[in-house]
Amino acid sequence: MSSQYQREPELGDGLRLHLNENTGGCSPRVIDALRALSPMDAAVYPDYAHVNAVCARHLGVDPSRLLLTNGLDEGILAAAIAYLQREPGASADGGRPEGLIVEPCFGMYADCIEAVGGRIVRVSPRGDLELPLESTLAAITPRTRVLYLTSPGNPSGLLIPAAAIHALARALPEGLVFVDEAYADFTDAHFLAELGRAPNVVVGRTFAKAYGLAALRIGAVVGDAAVIARLRRSLPPYSINVAAAVALEAALGDQAHLEAYRAEVRASKAHIYAFCNRLGLTYVPSEANFVLVRVGPRASAIVEALRERRIFVRDRSGEPGCAGCIRITAGIVAHTDACLSALEEILCAVA
Numbered sequence: 001m002s003s004q005y006q007r008e009p010e011l012g013d014g015l016r017l018h019l020n021e022n023t024g025g026c027s028p029r030v031i032d033a034l035r036a037l038s039p040m041d042a043a044v045y046p047d048y049a050h051v052n053a054v055c056a057r058h059l060g061v062d063p064s065r066l067l068l069t070n071g072l073d074e075g076i077l078a079a080a081i082a083y084l085q086r087e088p089g090a091s092a093d094g095g096r097p098e099g100l101i102v103e104p105c106f107g108m109y110a111d112c113i114e115a116v117g118g119r120i121v122r123v124s125p126r127g128d129l130e131l132p133l134e135s136t137l138a139a140i141t142p143r144t145r146v147l148y149l150t151s152p153g154n155p156s157g158l159l160i161p162a163a164a165i166h167a168l169a170r171a172l173p174e175g176l177v178f179v180d181e182a183y184a185d186f187t188d189a190h191f192l193a194e195l196g197r198a199p200n201v202v203v204g205r206t207f208a209k210a211y212g213l214a215a216l217r218i219g220a221v222v223g224d225a226a227v228i229a230r231l232r233r234s235l236p237p238y239s240i241n242v243a244a245a246v247a248l249e250a251a252l253g254d255q256a257h258l259e260a261y262r263a264e265v266r267a268s269k270a271h272i273y274a275f276c277n278r279l280g281l282t283y284v285p286s287e288a289n290f291v292l293v294r295v296g297p298r299a300s301a302i303v304e305a306l307r308e309r310r311i312f313v314r315d316r317s318g319e320p321g322c323a324g325c326i327r328i329t330a331g332i333v334a335h336t337d338a339c340l341s342a343l344e345e346i347l348c349a350v351a
Helices: 028-035 039-043 049-059 071-084 107-115 133-139 162-170 192-197 225-232 242-252 255-279 299-308 333-350
Strands: 015-017 066-069 098-102 119-123 144-150 176-180 201-206 219-222 282-284 290-294 311-315 325-329
Touching: 015 325, 015 333, 028 242, 039 242, 049 066, 049 219, 049 242, 066 071, 066 225, 071 098, 071 107, 071 144, 071 176, 071 201, 071 219, 071 225, 098 107, 098 133, 107 119, 119 133, 133 162, 144 162, 162 176, 162 192, 192 201, 201 225, 219 225, 242 255, 255 282, 255 290, 255 333, 299 311, 299 325, 299 333, 311 333
Parallel strands: 015 311, 098 119, 098 144, 144 176, 176 201
Antiparallel strands: 066 219, 201 219, 282 290, 290 325, 311 325
16 A cells, blocks of 8 residues: 555545545646646637547547546436437337336436436346346347446446446447446456447446546546447537546546555455454445445444444445445545444444
8 A cells, every 4th residue: 555545534524435436535646737727728618639649548549439528427428318319200109219227326327318308227136236137138129229337336346247248239239338437447357448349339437436536527438439429429519628638637647646546445445345254244345446235224324323423435225236235435444444443333332
């Protein structure tokens, strides 16, 4: 672990372990880049050519295959706009285009499908929260236009095997498979290298989590150049502000900062696993920067008890497949340990 993170937690407004943010902050180079902005930088529309080239090089793709977005949310919305609009001349009784989601998942998928008039089709999870491949394949119909997947999954932290994504893409030749890799920077397994064999699959990335740019709102979608062009037409120009553009370049230029934070996340997850093993709690081994822990029927009360101590974790107990579960962001080790210490006191008090 980097010495920059070997400190006691600063409570401030509390420990934010509920939104999977970077709990240590962005690279100092990002702040330097923001301070260097001039009055004219703010006065003119930004030129994205350089940041596009930098990000494309970082991801190992041609710039024509990259779409930078105002947060990954905008990329998710672009896919819905581009693929779920009712086709001109379609009759009202012809059925709405369908967007397919696998529960539990990011709420933005359903929101975006609904916002553009699509029909939401939900696939129930397996008990172990692995991708229910056969059920998902069975849910695809001639009206399915977009399938949203998350790998590593949220809240499970589980990866979707590349073979499963390829199988789903083959079953949806006229539609789009959107693989949300928001947490890809915390694992070494990605679908990005597979895109050449799957032209109807795009990969979404965010720089909010590992790079600590959540407040600046910048993400990316990578895929076949023709698909990316279609998504680009769904969005307004200049949706990325100049601060986000310069921040992304600075963040990508400081990979040492990223690696230091990745080390903190790995250590934090190990602490959570050891804690759960010691107390007999079940958990899902995670490839992301969080861990889903099953604390039992008092999950909501436990989350509230932590909140009263200004420690915030996510109550996922009401979501499909997550009964009795809370999700804990694994970031700075000192923060994780403070959370686990409080959680043990609470669990012992309610036992």
